[in-house]
Amino acid sequence: MNDLIIVLLLVAFNGFFVAAEFALVKIRMAEIEVMVQDGSRIAQTVRNILQNLDTYLSSCQLGVTLGSLGLGWFSERTVAALLEPLVLSLGFSAATAHLIAIPLALVVMTFLLITAGELVPKFVALQKYRQVALVIGIPLVLFYRVFRPFIWLLNVSANLMLRCLGIRVIDAHGESFTESELRIALVSMVAGGHVSRRERRIMENVLDLEEKVARRYMLPRNQIVFVNQNDPTEEKLRVVAESGHTRFPLCDEDLDQIIGIIHVKDLMKGLYDEDQFASLESIAREPLFLPETIRLDALLLEFQRRNSVLAVLVDEFGTVSGMITLENVLEELVGPIQDEFDSEAPLIVRTGPHRFEVDASCPVDQVVRACGLELPDELTSDTTGGVMTELLGHIPRQGEQVRAGTHLMTALRVEPTRVQRLRIDRMAGMTDAAETDAGTGNG
Numbered sequence: 272m273n274d275l276i277i278v279l280l281l282v283a284f285n286g287f288f289v290a291a292e293f294a295l296v297k298i299r300m301a302e303i304e305v306m307v308q309d310g311s312r313i314a315q316t317v318r319n320i321l322q323n324l325d326t327y328l329s330s331c332q333l334g335v336t337l338g339s340l341g342l343g344w345f346s347e348r349t350v351a352a353l354l355e356p357l358v359l360s361l362g363f364s365a366a367t368a369h370l371i372a373i374p375l376a377l378v379v380m381t382f383l384l385i386t387a388g389e390l391v392p393k394f395v396a397l398q399k400y401r402q403v404a405l406v407i408g409i410p411l412v413l414f415y416r417v418f419r420p421f422i423w424l425l426n427v428s429a430n431l432m433l434r435c436l437g438i439r440v441i442d443a444h445g446e447s448f449t450e451s452e453l454r455i456a457l458v459s460m461v462a463g464g465h466v467s468r469r470e471r472r473i474m475e476n477v478l479d480l481e482e483k484v485a486r487r488y489m490l491p492r493n494q495i496v497f498v499n500q501n502d503p504t505e506e507k508l509r510v511v512a513e514s515g516h517t518r519f520p521l522c523d524e525d526l527d528q529i530i531g532i533i534h535v536k537d538l539m540k541g542l543y544d545e546d547q548f549a550s551l552e553s554i555a556r557e558p559l560f561l562p563e564t565i566r567l568d569a570l571l572l573e574f575q576r577r578n579s580v581l582a583v584l585v586d587e588f589g590t591v592s593g594m595i596t597l598e599n600v601l602e603e604l605v606g607p608i609q610d611e612f613d614s615e616a617p618l619i620v621r622t623g624p625h626r627f628e629v630d631a632s633c634p635v636d637q638v639v640r641a642c643g644l645e646l647p648d649e650l651t652s653d654t655t656g657g658v659m660t661e662l663l664g665h666i667p668r669q670g671e672q673v674r675a676g677t678h679l680m681t682a683l684r685v686e687p688t689r690v691q692r693l694r695i696d697r698m699a700g701m702t703d704a705a706e707t708d709a710g711t712g713n714g
Contacts, residue, residue, distance in 0.1 A: 278346045278380075282388045285338030290392035291411050292331035294403035295324060302401060316408040329422050329429075330415045339384065346380045450478055476604045485570050486563040487634045487653040488603060489584050489593030494632075497522045500530060500551060507551075511538060518581050518596075521555045526591045531555025532581060558583050563592050567600050574600075625697035628683065631656025631690045642695050645676030656690040666690070674698070 300321050306314035320327045363371065396403045415422060433439075457474055460466040466474075497520040498507050511519065521530045530552050537554040559577050561570065563584040574580060580597040602608050607617060618633040619641045627642050633655045638644050652658045659680050660666055662673045667682035667690045674680075677698050684692040 274345075278342065281338055281342045281345065282383055285335055285342065285384065285388040286392035287407065287410070288331045288334030288338065289389055290396040290403050291407040292328060292335070293393050293396035294400040294407065295320060295327060295331070297397055297400040298404045303404075306405075311405075313405045313408050316412060317404050320408060320411065326422065326426060327411060327415060329426050330411060330418065333418060333422060333425065334414060338388070342380060342384060342388075346376070453478065473604055480568040480571070480600075480603070481566050483567045483603060483636070484563070484653075485561070485565045485567060485582075485584055485595050486592065487636070488567070488599050489563065489595040490599075491593045491632065492526060492591055495520065495526060495591075495594050497526060497529075498533060498551065499524060507538075511535065520558065520583065520594070521551050529558050529583060529591065532558050560585055562587075567603060570595070571597075571600055622694075627695045629655050629693055629695055631659070631693055638695070642678065643697065644678050644695065655693065655695075659690060659693060667693075 298317075298321070300318070303314050303318045303321060307318055454475065457466065457471045461468055461471050496510065496514040496516060498510055500521055500523050502510075517535045519533050520526065521533045522528050523530055533551055533555050538551075540554070559573065559579045559582045561573060561582045561584055563586055565573070565584075570582065573582065574597055582595050583591055584593045584595055586592045598608055618630040619638065620628045621641075622628050627638075629638055629642075631654060635646070635650075635653060635655060635658055638655050639646070646658060650658055650661055652661045656667075658675070659673060659682065662675060662680070663671065666688065667673075667685055669682060669685050672679055672681045675695075679696045679698050681694040681696070682690045683694055684690070
């Protein structure tokens with residue numbers, strides 16, 4: 272019986288180090304830091320272990336090896352002695368029973384070691400890694416101190432072998448995630464209930480910023496409201512009052528002659544000084560000119576560096592092509608932002624199960640996400656209206672339609688030079704006859 276207890280203790284010894292290894296690899300330093308800030312002294316011990324993780328993982332490996340060797344040496348004769356009477360009772364001779372009991376003992380101990388000494392501790396550690404890490408902390412430190420010289424020798428020898436193989440030695444917690452791995456991790460975090468779907472979308476939008484070009488999200492040139500330096504005071508006030516904006520480009524006749532950016536607060540101060548209001552150049556702030564091809568992540572850095580929230584975008588010829596604000600960038604992260612003065616309709620409105628009305632100025636990628644629109648790779652347009660124009664090869668006419676993959680685009684409102692609003696219908700599941708009717712029917 273005493274021998275059996277020793278066998279079970281060796282299995283538990285092996286399981287302790289297996290659980291310790293998996294718990295230390297699973298737990299994150301940030302989780303331990305929270306516990307440390309809450310005043311947990313045991314958490315401080317675990318933090319010290321994580322700061323020297325490679326060393327303590329070697330300790331775990333040594334513990335597992337010692338436990339396995341101990342079981343192999345001690346348990347075979349112990350378990351064989353327990354099984355031999357059982358085999359004898361089946362009618363075998365003593366010599367035959369002894370020969371059968373030895374391999375049978377090996378099978379039993381292998382089963383016990385794999386289940387109770389490996390799998391069960393591993394699953395417990397993976398599911399309860401925080402609790403396991405706190406339990407194993409102090410015993411693991413004591414084990415390391417006892418076997419420190421031997422563990423050091425093992426680490427040095429292993430590192431030398433790795434260098435001979437041309438493999439760089441890295442910290443177990445020092446590996447970084449690739450972008451694709453982060454996206455997969457976000458999906459898992461949503462499935463596990465650790466992150467909401469909205470939080471996942473925001474984080475994915477952050478990762479997408481470096482792929483988004485400002486030109487696609489800017490206010491185009493023909494929609495920019497500007498103040499003409501040469502207009503009379505009454506006209507300047509009318510432009511400001513009717514627009515509802517807070518910042519305006521100050522120009523000398525047109526947008527290619529931008530003098531600066533003026534704020535409504537500066538205008539209000541200027542009302543008390545006729546001379547100053549007549550010449551707004553004195554209160555205008557230096558404009559931030561950037562190429563329309565700048566990526567949104569770089570644009571954010573420019574806003575921070577220049578203490579600005581508005582940039583004038585220019586094309587490769589130096590002509591003003593549009594304007595973009597910090598709000599435009601933030602909307603790409605968190606979705607539409609509207610204050611009490613915003614009265615414009617949403618860019619995308621769902622009007623049916625598979626039907627959307629879309630502002631023609633809406634960026635293409637927003638429509639792709641919202642409507643599931645499938646577009647050919649060769650299209651170069653940045654806006655939905657531009658896509659329709661590019662597919663048709665001419666400026667759409669009122670009610671004109673064009674097919675885009677599994678969707679049908681219909682021009683609802685047009686101007687002589689551009690489409691203003693359009694409808695997108697999903698055609699999946701329609702019959703050929705229905706598709707023909709859709710192509711010649713309502714506009």
